[in-house]
Amino acid sequence: MAGAPGARSRDGAGAPLLAMxxxxxxxxxxxxxxxxxxxxxxxEVHCLLGxxxxxxxxxxxxxxxxxxxxGGRIEWRGEPVALTNPQxxxxxGIATIYQELDLVAGLTVADNIFLGRERSRFGLARxxxxxxxxxxxxxxxxxxxxxxxxxxxxxPAAAQQMVSIARALSQDAKLIVMxxxxxxxxxxxxxxxxxxIRDLTRDGVAVVYISHRLEEIRExxxxxxxxxxxxxxxxxxxxxxxxxxxxxxxxxxxxxEYVFPDRRPxxxxxxxLSVRDLELHGTFRGVSFDVRPGEVxxxxxxVGSGRSExxxxxxxxxxxxxxxxxxxxxxxxxxxVAAAVSAGVGLAPEERKSQALLLGDxxxxxxxxxxxxxxxxxxxxxxSSEKDAAREQVQSLDVRPADVTREVRTLSGGNQQKVVxxxxxxxxxxxxxxxxxxxxxxxxxxxxxxxxxxxLADRGxxxxxxxxxxxxxxxxxxxxxxxxxxxxxxxxxxxxxxEHAVLDLVMEGTVGPRPRGDRHQATxxxxxxxxx
Numbered sequence: 193m194a195g196a197p198g199a200r201s202r203d204g205a206g207a208p209l210l211a212m213x214x215x216x217x218x219x220x221x222x223x224x225x226x227x228x229x230x231x232x233x234x235x236e237v238h239c240l241l242g243x244x245x246x247x248x249x250x251x252x253x254x255x256x257x258x259x260x261x262x263g264g265r266i267e268w269r270g271e272p273v274a275l276t277n278p279q280x281x282x283x284x285g286i287a288t289i290y291q292e293l294d295l296v297a298g299l300t301v302a303d304n305i306f307l308g309r310e311r312s313r314f315g316l317a318r319x320x321x322x323x324x325x326x327x328x329x330x331x332x333x334x335x336x337x338x339x340x341x342x343x344x345x346x347x348p349a350a351a352q353q354m355v356s357i358a359r360a361l362s363q364d365a366k367l368i369v370m371x372x373x374x375x376x377x378x379x380x381x382x383x384x385x386x387x388x389i390r391d392l393t394r395d396g397v398a399v400v401y402i403s404h405r406l407e408e409i410r411e412x413x414x415x416x417x418x419x420x421x422x423x424x425x426x427x428x429x430x431x432x433x434x435x436x437x438x439x440x441x442x443x444x445x446x447x448x449e450y451v452f453p454d455r456r457p458x459x460x461x462x463x464x465l466s467v468r469d470l471e472l473h474g475t476f477r478g479v480s481f482d483v484r485p486g487e488v489x490x491x492x493x494x495v496g497s498g499r500s501e502x503x504x505x506x507x508x509x510x511x512x513x514x515x516x517x518x519x520x521x522x523x524x525x526x527x528x529v530a531a532a533v534s535a536g537v538g539l540a541p542e543e544r545k546s547q548a549l550l551l552g553d554x555x556x557x558x559x560x561x562x563x564x565x566x567x568x569x570x571x572x573x574x575x576s577s578e579k580d581a582a583r584e585q586v587q588s589l590d591v592r593p594a595d596v597t598r599e600v601r602t603l604s605g606g607n608q609q610k611v612v613x614x615x616x617x618x619x620x621x622x623x624x625x626x627x628x629x630x631x632x633x634x635x636x637x638x639x640x641x642x643x644x645x646x647x648l649a650d651r652g653x654x655x656x657x658x659x660x661x662x663x664x665x666x667x668x669x670x671x672x673x674x675x676x677x678x679x680x681x682x683x684x685x686x687x688x689x690x691e692h693a694v695l696d697l698v699m700e701g702t703v704g705p706r707p708r709g710d711r712h713q714a715t716x717x718x719x720x721x722x723x724x
Contacts, residue, residue: 207270209234209398210255210286210367216263217250224250226422227264232367237389237399239409239431242419243443243634245604248402251419252369255400256288257281287360291372291632292545293352297345302326304344305359329358333388349495350381357388367398374408375631378495378660379695386412404634405661406436418442444636452667453646460485464520464654465537465623467506471514475501476678479515483623483654488645490669490686491658492694498678499658500542503625506656507539508532519623533562535623538616540609542627542658548612549600556582556596559614585614589644606637613644624648627658642668662691674698 208231217225225247232238242248253259255266257275266273268284275281281288295304302322326340335354338347344355353373360368370389374382389399389412401413409416409431416434417427425442463482470479476498483489491499504510506517511527518524519535541547550558559582560567567577582596589610591603600611609629616624629645630638645668649655659665665672666686674682674697682697 208232208267209269211267212251212255212264213267214264215251215254215261215266217254217259218262224422225254225261227424228419228422229424229427230417231428232398232400234366234398235393235396236414237393237401237412239413239416240400240402240419241406241409241416241439241443243604243606243636245421246419246443246634247422248419249371250422252288252371252400252402255281255286255369257286282363282365285364285366286369287363287365287367288369289353289356289360289371289373291375293356295344295352295355297343299344300340301330301338301342301344301347301355302340304355305329305340305362307359309362325362326358329361330354332361332391333358334384334391349376350378350384353377353381353385354388365397367400368392369400369402371402372404372632373401374403374405376495381495382408404632404638406439406635409439410436420445440635443634453643455646455670456486456650458484458487458670460487460652465506465656466518467515468518469515470502470505470512470517472498472501472505472510473513476675477514479680481673481680481683483656485622485652485654486649487671488649488655488657488669490665490672491656491675492662492665492672493675493698495660497675497698499675500627502675503539503627503656503658504541506532507537507625509539533619533621536619536621537623537625538562538619538621539625540612540616540627540629542631544608544612549608551601552599554597555586555591555600555603555611558600558611559585559596559618562615562619581618582614585618588617589614590640604634604637605632606634606641609633609637609641610644613641613648617648621653623654623656625656628660629657630659630661630664662694666691666694 210230210232212228212230215225215228216223228247228251230240230251240248240251250259254261255275257278257280260276266275273284275284275286296307299307302319305326306322323340327336330336330338330340333354335351338351338354344352347355357368373385377385389401392399403409413431416429416431416439418425418439420443462484464485465483467482468480471477479502481489491502493499501510505512508524508527508529508531516523517526519537522535524535525531545551550561556579560578564573567574567581579596586594586596591607591610591614600608603611626645630641633641645655645657657665657668666689669686672684672686672689672694673680674694676698
């Protein structure tokens with residue numbers, strides 16, 4: 193992306209703004225960082241890549257002052273520095289925007305921007321100056337429509353991202369770490385985010401950008417550092433000279449064919465899941481489709497189009513205001529999760545950490561929680577039976593590490609997703625609803641999850657997949673429903689669609705499909721090319 197608008201050439205020599213040398217961080221039983229090196233220059237976008245568990249999160253927490261390194265040294269503007277706490281990091285001009293935004297939903301935009309640094313006089317808060325300063329920051333970011341007095345919890349995800357960036361700028365940040373900033377944004381919002389990043393780098397602000405979406409690196413990045421197993425395997429690689437295949441090999445230690453499993457013909461005639469004229473007032477309407485055993489149906493559409501709400505309504509987490517859901521000929525009562533689960537419906541929600549997992553609980557309990565009745569003995573749970581059943585699923589899905597007593601919060605994103613899937617496999621669910629199944633999952637684990645989804649379909653499970661990544665929907669699904677503004681605007685075989693056609697349908701709802709050719713060949717060609 194070296195030719196992006198406003199970007200300066202940053203491949204030349206120059207003293208780094210930040211230099212981290214030989215950083216070591218050990219937790220009980222785990223060496224999370226084992227001599228990591230990273231240098232970042234002013235005005236560049238430095239992409240930090242690696243699989244889940246590679247050490248990225250630990251490294252940025254060291255940089256943010258949240259963790260103290262056990263070895264190595266950090267230099268800021270050429271001078272040694274000790275980032276003993278987050279406040280120290282902020283004073284030096286280092287700001288971190290975590291993947292799960294740390295905003296206070298009940299406070300206003302301005303209150304969040306200046307939280308802990310409230311403007312006051314004689315001990316009394318002065319909202320007017322704070323609102324004025326917040327308005328200037330948001331205007332600088334190109335978002336004057338975000339009102340400083342608005343409650344931040346009422347804002348969409350993209351606006352909340354801007355509030356977090358405004359907070360960083362309010363601290364006179366010279367380096368901003370962005371951890372998976374595009375995870376909850378649609379395509380248009382991502383492009384707006386990239387424009388903001390380019391404006392920041394034009395002003396000399398450095399950005400450390402973390403993403404599992406390699407296509408974003410091509411568009412916004414300047415240099416790359418890759419971590420694997422807590423070590424730096426490559427650093428300072430120019431984006432324009434590094435192919436995606438090279439990046440994947442560095443991240444995984446092997447050559448991964450980033451392709452989707454082969455589809456198999458779906459022979460069953462009778463649908464397992466039937467949705468008729470389903471409606472959730474104000475969100476979606478008139479949604480009808482069938483899913484047969486062994487079939488994968490994908491829902492494609494922008495964030496806010498109603499995709500996730502359709503899955504949640506089928507599952508009973510939302511009460512439908514119209515229409516019917518039938519599983520194996522049995523009509524489900526609307527708004528009853530227990531009825532859906534009893535009928536064999538399982539949901540892996542979009543936000544697995546907040547909606548699907550008991551983060552402080554063990555892996556085995558997270559797997560068994562939907563099937564506790566089968567482990568009851570005389571009114572008491574048999575922990576040994578729970579663990580034995582969970583171990584079978586862990587081994588079958590290759591969850592790593594394979595310790596079922598380990599807290600699920602300690603697993604990588606890909607392995608957490610496997611735990612959610614294991615829960616429904618243990619339950620022998622017949623209909624599986626997957627909302628963003630690979631969000632926050634690295635490229636190696638993605639391939640495993642793709643294979644797992646296809647294997648479930650081959651076992652006769654009816655699968656519905658929602659994904660913000662159109663290539664993922666087209667690669668996984670047998671049929672695709674395109675959702676726009678709460679309505680199904682098209683239903684086609686996945687092989688009859690391409691990404692351009694889906695985007696046109698999403699935006700306009702009028703353009704017909706075009707031949708896609710061989711999806712495996714197209715995908716391989718797409719990822720064979722250069723990152724730049």
